[in-house]
Amino acid sequence: MSVATQAPFPVSRGLAIALAAAGPVAVGGILAARAHDASPMLAAPAIVFGVVAATGPALYIATAAAGNAPPLAAVIRAFGVALGAFGLALAGLLLPAAFLSLSAVSAATTLTATTGTVAIAGYLGLRRLATELKAQSPDPGIQPSLAGGLVFLVWAVATAAIAGRLWWDLAVEVVS
Amino acid sequence: MIAAMETTPAPAPRPALAMIDLLLRDREAMLARIRRGADLAAIMRTMIATIAVTMAIVGAALGSYRGGVQIAYAAAKLPLVLLGTAALSAPALSAIGAALGRRSRLTADLALVMAALAFGALLLVACTPLIMLGRSVDLDYHRMILAVVAMFAVSGGAALRMICRGVALEAAPGWRTAVAGLCVVFSLVGGQLAWALRPYLLRPRAPEPMFVRDARDSLFDSITGSMRSARGIYVRDAAPLGERGP
Amino acid sequence: MSVASLGVGYIALGAVISLVIAGLKRRMSPGEALWIVGLWPLYAPMSFAHAGAGENHREAELVAALARAKASPLAAVLPDPESVRLLGARLREACARLVDLDEVLARPDFDPATVTQRATELSARGAAAAAATAQLRVRTLGQLHALRERYRRELDEVGELIAQLVTQAELVRLQPAIAHASGELVRELVARVEGLGELFAYQAAIETGDSAEYAPGAGRS
Numbered sequence: 001m002s003v004a005t006q007a008p009f010p011v012s013r014g015l016a017i018a019l020a021a022a023g024p025v026a027v028g029g030i031l032a033a034r035a036h037d038a039s040p041m042l043a044a045p046a047i048v049f050g051v052v053a054a055t056g057p058a059l060y061i062a063t064a065a066a067g068n069a070p071p072l073a074a075v076i077r078a079f080g081v082a083l084g085a086f087g088l089a090l091a092g093l094l095l096p097a098a099f100l101s102l103s104a105v106s107a108a109t110t111l112t113a114t115t116g117t118v119a120i121a122g123y124l125g126l127r128r129l130a131t132e133l134k135a136q137s138p139d140p141g142i143q144p145s146l147a148g149g150l151v152f153l154v155w156a157v158a159t160a161a162i163a164g165r166l167w168w169d170l171a172v173e174v175v176s
Numbered sequence: 177m178i179a180a181m182e183t184t185p186a187p188a189p190r191p192a193l194a195m196i197d198l199l200l201r202d203r204e205a206m207l208a209r210i211r212r213g214a215d216l217a218a219i220m221r222t223m224i225a226t227i228a229v230t231m232a233i234v235g236a237a238l239g240s241y242r243g244g245v246q247i248a249y250a251a252a253k254l255p256l257v258l259l260g261t262a263a264l265s266a267p268a269l270s271a272i273g274a275a276l277g278r279r280s281r282l283t284a285d286l287a288l289v290m291a292a293l294a295f296g297a298l299l300l301v302a303c304t305p306l307i308m309l310g311r312s313v314d315l316d317y318h319r320m321i322l323a324v325v326a327m328f329a330v331s332g333g334a335a336l337r338m339i340c341r342g343v344a345l346e347a348a349p350g351w352r353t354a355v356a357g358l359c360v361v362f363s364l365v366g367g368q369l370a371w372a373l374r375p376y377l378l379r380p381r382a383p384e385p386m387f388v389r390d391a392r393d394s395l396f397d398s399i400t401g402s403m404r405s406a407r408g409i410y411v412r413d414a415a416p417l418g419e420r421g422p
Numbered sequence: 423m424s425v426a427s428l429g430v431g432y433i434a435l436g437a438v439i440s441l442v443i444a445g446l447k448r449r450m451s452p453g454e455a456l457w458i459v460g461l462w463p464l465y466a467p468m469s470f471a472h473a474g475a476g477e478n479h480r481e482a483e484l485v486a487a488l489a490r491a492k493a494s495p496l497a498a499v500l501p502d503p504e505s506v507r508l509l510g511a512r513l514r515e516a517c518a519r520l521v522d523l524d525e526v527l528a529r530p531d532f533d534p535a536t537v538t539q540r541a542t543e544l545s546a547r548g549a550a551a552a553a554a555t556a557q558l559r560v561r562t563l564g565q566l567h568a569l570r571e572r573y574r575r576e577l578d579e580v581g582e583l584i585a586q587l588v589t590q591a592e593l594v595r596l597q598p599a600i601a602h603a604s605g606e607l608v609r610e611l612v613a614r615v616e617g618l619g620e621l622f623a624y625q626a627a628i629e630t631g632d633s634a635e636y637a638p639g640a641g642r643s
Binding site: 217220224259264266267282283286290369372388 | 463464
């Protein structure tokens with residue numbers, strides 16, 4: 001049974017998306033608690049959703065041009081599932097990140113813990129996006145094309161780098 | 177069908193000791209119970225109580241190396257370390273798996289992790305005679321530390337194996353990544369919590385035992401500090417004078 | 423922040439979560455509250471699993487599956503919204519009863535082996551009437567255990583039918599021609615859920631001491 005014939009998460013999709021919104025707020029809250037500055041709580045979700053909104057259309061255009069794109073509705077659904085996966089992963093990693101950050105003495109540990117949490121959740125979200133797009137592709141049984149895979153890889157690296165840079169600049173500015 | 181209804185009924189959920197015995201003798205059956213979702217709350221309570229008692233015994237054994245009040249200190253702290261680490265880390269298994277498409281219930285995963293940790297803790301209790309032996313032959317402090325690390329490694333490996341077995345049974349997508357993620361999170365959180373609540377095995381010639389050391393730094397701060405020192409970057413003129421070696 | 427102050431924060435959060443769950447469940451024992459306060463990341467999900475008022479995963483699965491099927495050519499053979507609501511309520515009731523049975527049969531005094539031993543002891547002491555009552559209790563416990571297994575089997579079968587419905591809905595989307603043949607699956611699912619009512623009646627009979635035996639509707643084992 002392909003991923004597409006099952007509900008994507010053991011929780012409702014709405015809850016998963018809500019976690020994707022609340023998760024970055026909570027991670028920003030860890031930074032805020034450390035730095036006594038509430039701005040990361042607003043900036044973190046803005047980075048997540050802003051970067052996805054800015055780079056998402058580019059992925060669809062590029063994969064369509066490579067001849068491997070699922071229908072637009074399926075791509076939007078895949079992004080929704082990926083965001084939900086990101087939120088779920090953040091929900092599970094939040095407690096350890098909070099403990100490691102708040103029990104640390106130096107700012108470097110806080111930076112590492114929060115950045116690592118967001119990075120791992122982001123990686124899982126991207127991985128889930130790849131799985132969903134593959135499942136939704138026009139011919140899922142056929143080996144995906146090299147061009148399509150390359151397009152996704154380049155897009156993923158670029159998106160992760162943009163989001164990562166924005167996050168790092170925010171975190172360093174707030175914590176140092 | 178009606179005759180089948182009248183045959184010997186399925187046994188009622190076993191009391192706590194029988195559940196622990198099942199964990200030791202037949203882990204496949206325990207995994208099957210957890211997968212079925214039967215009595216998860218009762219399993220959870222039993223496993224938590226098992227961890228609390230067994231780690232207290234192990235802590236007392238470690239504290240006996242120094243003796244005196246250190247026995248009580250270590251007996252109180254070790255259960256906090258393992259239960260605290262489990263509480264903070266266990267949800268990561270479900271969360272990472274769910275993100276990758278693994279369909280499981282959080283309650284079953286938590287029960288699985290606690291059952292596995294309880295199994296590891298029981299193995300550690302089985303190792304306490306070795307700790308007592310080390311004390312009785314006056315094994316030196318550093319060898320004792322290495323021996324304890326080896327015991328914890330064996331027990332931890334057994335617990336991890338049980339988790340892998342329980343999760344692999346579903347053959348769900350992303351289970352390996354979920355287990356790997358749990359290991360990483362558990363190691364980081366457990367390392368930090370254990371560091372914060374040290375000492376446990378205090379050398380006999382150490383000064384007056386204390387419940388916890390003054391928190392000058394976290395584990396990771398200490399590691400990064402050591403890495404900086406190794407590169408010749410120092411933040412103070414001299415290290416504080418340590419206690420005399422054994 | 424020291425570990426001690428983090429610990430205080432952890433306990434405080436546990437207390438808040440305990441109050442929330444107590445509000446949802448409307449009744450909570452002090453012991454359960456302590457468990458939640460001390461180990462809320464581990465124990466709170468257990469309590470939430472029992473406290474979900476009106477929600478459980480089977481009902482949610484059924485509703486979601488029917489919603490997906492409604493968007494496919496299977497829509498013509500699906501029950502109407504009111505029937506779906508009634509089916510969901512029945513499934514929710516069955517799941518709640520299974521949870522209750524699990525809790526009740528977990529009690530030490532509901533262990534058939536313990537009660538059998540008690541009956542034997544009473545009989546050996548010459549307390550024939552008390553022994554007969556104990557034997558009756560053994561029989562009743564046997565019926566309750568069998569009932570619990572029956573609930574589990576029926577709910578597992580319903581779960582598999584729901585999963586099959588979801589798969590069938592996707593297949594029908596690709597091959598609309600087979601939609602008509604999928605009607606049997608929907609009828610089977612509806613019949614299974616409606617058949618849970620017979621289990622409710624049987625449970626009521628046990629609880630009132632009626633010794634009538636379980637007799638499901640024709641065509642179902």
